[in-house]
Structures are given as C-alpha cells and as structure tokens.
Amino acid sequence: MNEKLCLATRLTHVGSDPHKQFGYVNPPVYRGSTVLYENVETMEALGRDPLRKMLPAYGRFGTPTCRALEEAMCEMEGGHGAICTNSGLSAITTALLAFVKAGDHILVSDSAYFPTRMFCAQSLSALGVETEFFDPRIGSKIALQFRPNTRLIFMESPGSLTFELHDTPTLCNLAREHGIVTLIDNTWATPVFFRPLDLGVDVSIHAATKYIAGHADSMLGIVVCNESTYPAVRTSAIRLGQSAGADDIYFALRGLRTLTTRLRQHERQALELCDWLMQQPQVEEVVHPALPNHPDHAIWRRDFRGASSLFGVILKSFDRKDVNRMVNSLKLFGIGHSWGGYESLIIPTHPEEFRQCPPWQSAGPMLRIYVGLEDLDDLKADLTQGLTMLPSPPE
Numbered sequence: 001m002n003e004k005l006c007l008a009t010r011l012t013h014v015g016s017d018p019h020k021q022f023g024y025v026n027p028p029v030y031r032g033s034t035v036l037y038e039n040v041e042t043m044e045a046l047g048r049d050p051l052r053k054m055l056p057a058y059g060r061f062g063t064p065t066c067r068a069l070e071e072a073m074c075e076m077e078g079g080h081g082a083i084c085t086n087s088g089l090s091a092i093t094t095a096l097l098a099f100v101k102a103g104d105h106i107l108v109s110d111s112a113y114f115p116t117r118m119f120c121a122q123s124l125s126a127l128g129v130e131t132e133f134f135d136p137r138i139g140s141k142i143a144l145q146f147r148p149n150t151r152l153i154f155m156e157s158p159g160s161l162t163f164e165l166h167d168t169p170t171l172c173n174l175a176r177e178h179g180i181v182t183l184i185d186n187t188w189a190t191p192v193f194f195r196p197l198d199l200g201v202d203v204s205i206h207a208a209t210k211y212i213a214g215h216a217d218s219m220l221g222i223v224v225c226n227e228s229t230y231p232a233v234r235t236s237a238i239r240l241g242q243s244a245g246a247d248d249i250y251f252a253l254r255g256l257r258t259l260t261t262r263l264r265q266h267e268r269q270a271l272e273l274c275d276w277l278m279q280q281p282q283v284e285e286v287v288h289p290a291l292p293n294h295p296d297h298a299i300w301r302r303d304f305r306g307a308s309s310l311f312g313v314i315l316k317s318f319d320r321k322d323v324n325r326m327v328n329s330l331k332l333f334g335i336g337h338s339w340g341g342y343e344s345l346i347i348p349t350h351p352e353e354f355r356q357c358p359p360w361q362s363a364g365p366m367l368r369i370y371v372g373l374e375d376l377d378d379l380k381a382d383l384t385q386g387l388t389m390l391p392s393p394p395e
C-alpha cells in the first residue's frame with residue numbers, strides 16, 4: 001500500500017480486497033483442513049514450495065485470512081514476512097527454536113516475560129542450549145557477554161513487569177557485527193508505538209492476544225521477520241505444527257482497524273492516571289517509561305512514538321496483606337492476567353522472587369496496573385476507595 005499514507009489510514013485498508021470478496025468490506029473467515037487442488041500438477045507445485053506461502057495448500061499452513069493478517073503486520077512493522085502462531089508464548093518459542101541448536105549460548109533479558117524465561121532456562125537448557133540472563137540496561141557492555149557460540153539475543157522492551165528499556169540500536173549493532181541474531185518481544189508497544197526492525201532488530205514478536213486482538217477474547221501470536229530470518233522462522237513454525245485458530249486470526253485483523261485509536265486513548269488515560277497516582281500519599285513510585293523520572297525516559301523519547309497503558313506502581317512499605325485487601329476491594333479493576341482488552345486490571349507482582357541481573361529491589365510492594373477504556377474519573381474513584389483500605393502511610 002501507499003507508504004505515504006498515515007498508519008491510521010493504512011490500517012483501515014490492509015489485508016482486505018473488497019472487490020474480491022463480493023464487495024464485503026471485511027475478508028471472510030476461512031475454516032478448514034483439506035484444501036482441494038485443481039489438478040495433480042498444482043498440488044505437486046505447491047508441495048515444492050518449502051515455506052508453504054503459496055495458497056491454497058493445507059489448513060495448517062494458513063488460510064487467506066491468516067496471510068492477510070501476516071501481510072498487514074509486515075506492512076506495519078516494515079517486515080519481510082510474518083508468521084501467525086496459536087499464542088504469544090508459542091510465537092516466542094517457535095522463533096527461539098528457529099535459531100538454536102545444542103551447544104549454543106543465548107542472551108536473554110532478565111526483564112523478559114516469565115514464561116519466556118522458563119522456556120529458556122528449563123526447556124532450552126534440556127536441549128543443550130545455555131541461557132545467560134543479562135541486565136536490560138546493559139547497553140554496549142553486552143559485547144562482554146558474547147562468546148564464540150552466542151547465537152541470539154532475546155529482548156523485551158519495556159519488560160512487561162518491571163518496565164526497563166533496552167538501548168535497542170546499540171545491542172543490535174553489536175550483535176550484527178558478531179553474526180548474532182536479535183529478537184524482541186514487542187507486545188507492550190505494538191507496531192503503533194515501536195518499530196524495532198527499523199532499529200536493526202531481526203525478529204519482532206507479538207502476543208496479539210493483548211492490544212492487537214484488543215478485547216480479551218482471543219489467543220494469538222505473530223512473529224514479524226526481516227528477510228534474512230524469515231525462512232528459518234517459517235520453517236520452525238511448519239516443523240512444530242503451528243496453526244492459529246481461524247476466529248483468533250479474524251479478531252486480530254479486526255482489532256488492527258481500531259488499534260491506533262484505542263492505543264491513543266489507553267495512552268492518554270494511563271498517563272493521566274500515573275500523574276494522579278504519584279500524588280497519592282500511599283504511592284512511593286510509578287514505573288512507566290513515558291514519565292520523565294523513569295531512568296530510561298530518554299531512550300523512550302528517542303525510540304518510541306507513544307506509550308501504552310501497562311505500568312508498575314510501587315507502594316510505600318505496606319504489609320502485603322493490607323495491599324491484597326486493597327486490591328480485593330476494587331470494583332472496576334479486575335484481578336487477572338493478560339491485558340490489552342477494554343477492561344482495567346490490577347495484580348500484585350513479585351519481581352524480587354526471580355530477578356537476577358540485577359536483583360530487584362523496591363521500597364515497597366509492587367503492583368501492575370493495566371488501564372482500560374472505562375471513564376477515568378470512575379477509575380480514580382475506585383482507586384481512591386481502594387487506597388483507604390491501607391493503614392496510614394508509613395513514614
């Protein structure tokens with residue numbers, strides 16, 4: 001599509017060709033395993049396409065709706081090829097398995113999503129791949145961790161629990177000089193706020209489950225690759241039998257249409273709530289990279305086009321029991337994992353239990369807040385009520 005058009009405009013058209021769809025604006029949802037070929041010659045030609053990109057092929061290799069979403073994601077992130085998988089985590093594991101073999105060493109950000117960490121430290125280690133966690137703020141010192149067998153760097157920026165940013169261009173330049181592949185979990189920012197491939201990242205991974213599907217009704221992962229990494233990741237997905245659900249793909253494609261609009265509203269609400277929270281006597285610190293007091297704020301300004309609505313709150317040193325009572329008393333903030341839907345969420349978090357580089361220290365108990373699309377005054381009123389459940393703030 002015309003690169004000169006704004007993202008919001010392009011998002012209203014990508015992946016849809018109404019005049020090939022009987023004039024319907026949205027593409028149809030294809031369901032199926034068997035796909036019939038016109039003749040034996042066509043079947044055999046498709047069988048010779050190692051990346052199974054040609055259609056029709058077989059249900060598991062992706063429907064036309066799946067290809068439409070993959071093309072839309074490539075367009076948004078400047079990728080060469082994208083691959084849909086059945087969850088965000090499977091997008092991560094499929095991408096990692098595309099590059100590693102026994103005897104390899106990999107560098108994984110200490111701030112990465114906990115299940116990513118577990119896959120690396122346990123499943124990959126059982127396959128003979130050694131994971132070393134690195135300080136998300138390591139910058140150019142990453143080069144000191146490189147070994148002859150270092151295969152890849154896995155980043156997440158910001159970390160979705162502790163919100164540190166990486167100096168992504170620096171890590172990528174050094175990696176490239178050493179032939180090391182770079183992968184990033186870009187779920188927090190989405191392609192609307194961050195385009196990692198433009199900064200030199202090879203593979204950008206999304207839990208489309210979150211903002212992209214956007215309504216807490218879907219599980220889906222998407223891997224966006226540059227030209228050199230695409231064949232390996234597509235092959236990994238084929239070998240692993242990755243196959244995303246037809247409805248989930250459709251929901252993600254539909255979610256893209258309103259993604260910029262939703263994110264701008266999430267951003268506005270979250271930043272205003274952050275300001276409000278910082279004024280509450282029970283709050284020690286609000287941890288969000290778009291706030292000027294965040295240690296990585298300068299990187300955020302340099303690399304990101306906006307900020308999403310998931311952030312951390314560190315309370316004064318209250319007892320966890322009192323904090324739980326406060327969280328339990330909230331009416332509008334649901335207690336639940338995941339995020340990216342229209343509904344606000346809150347969970348207590350415990351990064352000190354697993355962080356190693358560096359160990360996590362905070363003045364008081366930490367919460368993670370996700371700001372949805374409810375009216376902001378109603379959300380503030382809910383939190384005001386909740387904060388009264390805490391004893392008078394300790395000095």
Ligand SMILES: *Cc1c(COP(=O)(O)O)cnc(C)c1O
Nearest residue numbers: 087088089113160187207209220
């Ligand atoms: C939720 C999440 C995932 C995993 O996505 P699922 O679809 O739940 O498997 C991966 N990375 C981040 C940062 C997430 O928040």
